[in-house]
Amino acid sequence: xxxxxxxxxTRRIRRAxxxxxxxxxxxxxxxxxxxxxxxxxxxxxxxEHLLFFTPTLENYLNMTENYDYWRFATNSIITSVFATIFxxxxxxxxxxxxxxxxxxxxxxxxxxxxxxxxxxxxAVLYPMTFLTKSLGLFDTHFMIIVVLMLINLPIVIWMLxxxxxxxxxxxxxxxxxxGVNTWGEIKEIxxxxxxxxxxxxxxxxxxxxxxxxYWTVRLTTTDAATLSKxxxxxxxxxxxxxxxxxxxxxxxxxxxxxxxxxxxxQLVQGxxxxxxx
Amino acid sequence: xGQIVLEKVSKSFGETxxxxxxxxTIEDGEFAVFVGPSGCGKSTLLRLIAGLEDTTSGxxxxxxxxxxxxxxxxxxxxxxxQTYALYPxxxxxxxxxxxxxxxxxxxxxxxxRIMAAAESxxxxxxxxxxxxxxxxxxRQRVAIGRAIVRNPSAFLFDEPLSNLDAAxxxxxxxxxxEMHARMKTTMIYVTHDQVExxxxxxxIVVLQSGVIEQVGSPxxxxxxxxxxxxxGFIGSPKMNLIDGEEAAKHxxxxxxxxxxxxxxxxxxxxxxxTIGVAERLGSDTFxxxxxTGLAETLTVRALGDVALRHGDTIxxxxxxxxxxxxxxxxxxxx
Numbered sequence: 001x002x003x004x005x006x007x008x009x010t011r012r013i014r015r016a017x018x019x020x021x022x023x024x025x026x027x028x029x030x031x032x033x034x035x036x037x038x039x040x041x042x043x044x045x046x047x048e049h050l051l052f053f054t055p056t057l058e059n060y061l062n063m064t065e066n067y068d069y070w071r072f073a074t075n076s077i078i079t080s081v082f083a084t085i086f087x088x089x090x091x092x093x094x095x096x097x098x099x100x101x102x103x104x105x106x107x108x109x110x111x112x113x114x115x116x117x118x119x120x121x122x123a124v125l126y127p128m129t130f131l132t133k134s135l136g137l138f139d140t141h142f143m144i145i146v147v148l149m150l151i152n153l154p155i156v157i158w159m160l161x162x163x164x165x166x167x168x169x170x171x172x173x174x175x176x177x178x179g180v181n182t183w184g185e186i187k188e189i190x191x192x193x194x195x196x197x198x199x200x201x202x203x204x205x206x207x208x209x210x211x212x213x214y215w216t217v218r219l220t221t222t223d224a225a226t227l228s229k230x231x232x233x234x235x236x237x238x239x240x241x242x243x244x245x246x247x248x249x250x251x252x253x254x255x256x257x258x259x260x261x262x263x264x265x266q267l268v269q270g271x272x273x274x275x276x277x
Numbered sequence: 278x279g280q281i282v283l284e285k286v287s288k289s290f291g292e293t294x295x296x297x298x299x300x301x302t303i304e305d306g307e308f309a310v311f312v313g314p315s316g317c318g319k320s321t322l323l324r325l326i327a328g329l330e331d332t333t334s335g336x337x338x339x340x341x342x343x344x345x346x347x348x349x350x351x352x353x354x355x356x357x358x359q360t361y362a363l364y365p366x367x368x369x370x371x372x373x374x375x376x377x378x379x380x381x382x383x384x385x386x387x388x389x390r391i392m393a394a395a396e397s398x399x400x401x402x403x404x405x406x407x408x409x410x411x412x413x414x415x416r417q418r419v420a421i422g423r424a425i426v427r428n429p430s431a432f433l434f435d436e437p438l439s440n441l442d443a444a445x446x447x448x449x450x451x452x453x454x455e456m457h458a459r460m461k462t463t464m465i466y467v468t469h470d471q472v473e474x475x476x477x478x479x480x481i482v483v484l485q486s487g488v489i490e491q492v493g494s495p496x497x498x499x500x501x502x503x504x505x506x507x508x509g510f511i512g513s514p515k516m517n518l519i520d521g522e523e524a525a526k527h528x529x530x531x532x533x534x535x536x537x538x539x540x541x542x543x544x545x546x547x548x549x550x551t552i553g554v555a556e557r558l559g560s561d562t563f564x565x566x567x568x569t570g571l572a573e574t575l576t577v578r579a580l581g582d583v584a585l586r587h588g589d590t591i592x593x594x595x596x597x598x599x600x601x602x603x604x605x606x607x608x609x610x611x
Contacts, residue, residue, distance in 0.1 A: 170362035173329050176349040177356040177433075178376035178423070188375075192366045 030253070036246035044242035059247030069251060072230040076252075078141055079216070079226060080209035083148035087156045087205050088198065090149070095160035096186055100172050110161065113154040121151075121214045132219055139220045147219065148209045156205050163197025164190065200266040203259075210256050227252035278340045279430035279463030280305040281326060286335035288321055288487075295321050296487035298335060303431075303465060303480070305340075308457050310478035311467045313510070318487035319467045320435055326465065327433050328352050339430060350379075355424035359436040361416045363408040369395075369419050370404040376427045394422040397456075414445045425456070431463035438473065450477060471511055475499070483507050505607040508533045514563060514578070516601070519571045529602035529610055536563065536578035538599035541585075546592030550575060552585055566591055 036044050038055040063069045098106045128147075129138075137143040167190070175189045191198065213228035220229055231252055234245045281303040288296040296318045303309045311319040324330040326337060328349035336345045344352050355376070363372050370391055377387045395401045398418040408416055417437060424432055434453070438446045454477050457464050468474055474481050475495045483490040483498065483506070491503040495511075502508035508516050516533045524532045539548075541564070550569035555562060562583050566575040577593060585591055602610040 168360060168362065170358045170360050171364060173349075174356070174358060174362035174364070174423075175375075176329065177327060177354065179350045179379040179427075181348075181350060184379065188379075189364060193364075 033246050034250050036242055037250045039243045041241045041243040059243045062244060063247050063251060067230060069230065072225055072227045075224055076210055076226040079144045079148055079224070080206050082145045083152065083209045084202050084206045086145065086149045087152050088202055091153060091156040091160050092186065095157050095164050096190055099161050099164035100169060110158065113157055117154050125218065129218065139223045141224045143219060144216060144224050147215045148212055152205045152208050156201055159201040160197065163194045167193050196266070203263050203266055207256055207260065278305050280340055281431060281463065282338045284336045286325060286337060287333050288325060288330060289333045299489055301482065301489065303463060305463055306461045308464045308466065308477060308479045309482060310474040311465065311482045311484060312469065312471055312474040313484035315469055317484040319484050323433050323435055323465060323467045327354055327356055353430045354433055355427055355429035356433040356435065357420045357424050357437045359439055361420045363416060363419055365408050368405050368407055369400060372408065372419055373422045373426055376423060380427065390426045394426050398422050413441050414449065417441065417449060429462070431465060434464065434466040436467055436469070453477065472513060475511070483510060501609065502601065503609050505531060505603050508601060514576045517572060517575050523571050527600060527602055530605045531603040533601040533603065534595050534599060536576040538596045539577045540594045540596065541577060541579045541583060542592045542594050544592050546594045548593040548595065550591055552587055552589050552591050555585065555587060557582060564591060
């Protein structure tokens with residue numbers, strides 16, 4: 001007994017140590033980023049000031065005063081929120097149709113949707129830029145919302161489909177017998193039942209939209225520029241200002257880290273695609 | 278009103294035809310039971326009537342109105358599912374109120390009907406619970422409650438009792454029968470249990486591979502099965518089927534005799550065999566008789582306890598007027 005207890009205790013300690021190492025490894029860049037954001041650009045590159053330095057808010061003040069952080073942040077919020085809402089507005093009926101009225105083509109359609117994610121974004125850079133410019137939609141919120149929605153739609157539909165599949169078909173059929181129409185089925189039965197799954201999907205979609213950089217950087221200049229663009233804009237040609245760049249990055253990832261922290265449970269559920277209940 | 282008429286209704290899933298074209302009429306107020314082995318198409322037939330499946334061809338009419346293309350929500354039917362299919366996120370009260378809310382009934386009317394249903398189904402104390410907090414029997418009652426409050430033109434039951442334990446099943450069976458006697462609404466009930474079919478039905482529809490083998494009252498099916506399938510399916514224990522010489526004596530390919538129509542005699546019986554298993558139920562004794570030279574085993578039902586044991590020789594007398602005769606196609610010869 002004693003030996004068994006001993007070995008299980010050792011194993012527990014070993015496992016905990018490993019978890020801490022992995023955790024710290026992942027946390028370190030963020031820690032470094034936040035730390036650097038409080039250093040002057042001169043201090044930032046000196047190894048002796050890695051941990052000990054005189055903290056300064058200069059970078060943050062500079063960011064809000066000279067770079068109009070709030071405008072970028074507002075753009076990020078507007079585009080991410082609306083892209084998520086529209087992705088759900090399209091994704092919910094779509095996933096509903098495939099989950100409860102499957103046909104022989106359902107699987108292929110799902111695969112086709114996913115396959116669009118396999119296309120390298122760079123491959124359509126030229127046509128996309130050309131199209132947005134010729135339509136007069138370059139650097140508009142509308143364009144960014146549409147793009148963010150479209151690139152996340154496959155993953156949104158896949159996730160919702162997986163959640164909806166778990167709802168017994170009879171419950172939807174009972175609704176039909178009880179006299180609800182298709183919209184009623186979605187509103188009265190599907191959404192309340194799959195609420196957790198829908199929330200996880202929305203959260204994940206929002207995070208993906210917020211973090212998107214390829215298109216937001218390339219299809220905007222100022223009016224619809226998001227925080228990704230702000231980070232990119234601080235990559236100054238005369239060299240990297242680590243302090244300033246860190247402050248901008250910290251301010252860009254901050255909101256999403258906080259949001260993720262509060263929604264950990266939903267996120268884990270979302271990432272495991274409903275496998276963990 | 279709730280007369281349901283199926284004309285030339287068929288259903289195929291892809292290349293597979295589950296129900297070849299069939300005609301069936303269920304009269305207003307009738308309690309019809311669809312019975313058959315699993316996979317015989319009885320649930321599919323019910324779902325075609327409900328509108329949950331589209332017909333491949335043919336027409337479904339309710340009270341003379343063609344509803345083939347009408348959505349389930351507009352057919353005015355109520356359905357009770359095997360899995361109950363309650364809305365797990367709603368309380369019992371809200372579950373029962375749901376169809377009325379969808380129909381736009383006033384709150385007072387909803388409350389009045391909920392209370393009436395809850396009282397008749399013994400659910401008054403459970404109205405504010407969620408389905409997850411109820412037992413199987415209570416859930417089934419809620420499902421029935423949800424069906425009755427709408428005053429549908431017909432009730433459809435899809436194996437509603439198969440998830441309940443035996444004792445509860447008997448109780449619910451009686452409740453549903455009483456409900457039918459009281460409401461006099463058309464009911465269509467799907468089951469694979471022939472006892473449920475026999476005890477509840479006004480009209481039994483026996484199905485096999487999507488084909489209607491026979492339609493009739495329980496006693497018609499019992500006393501005059503149209504073919505070998507119905508003969509073997511209706512009645513418990515099953516009818517004894519005998520081929521060969523003995524059948525030829527009666528001018529048939531196969532003869533059938535029910536266990537309760539074979540009398541046990543002291544000696545001098547027409548048939549004779551050795552007792553294999555004797556099942557003693559108190560009220561009856563079932564003897565499984567081997568070595569009769571008629572069939573592999575012959576089941577015989579004797580009233581009360583009969584003092585015969587395993588290995589004893591038993592003398593039997595079939596009642597001549599209870600012998601059913603079938604021809605080479607398995608059809609009844611009258």
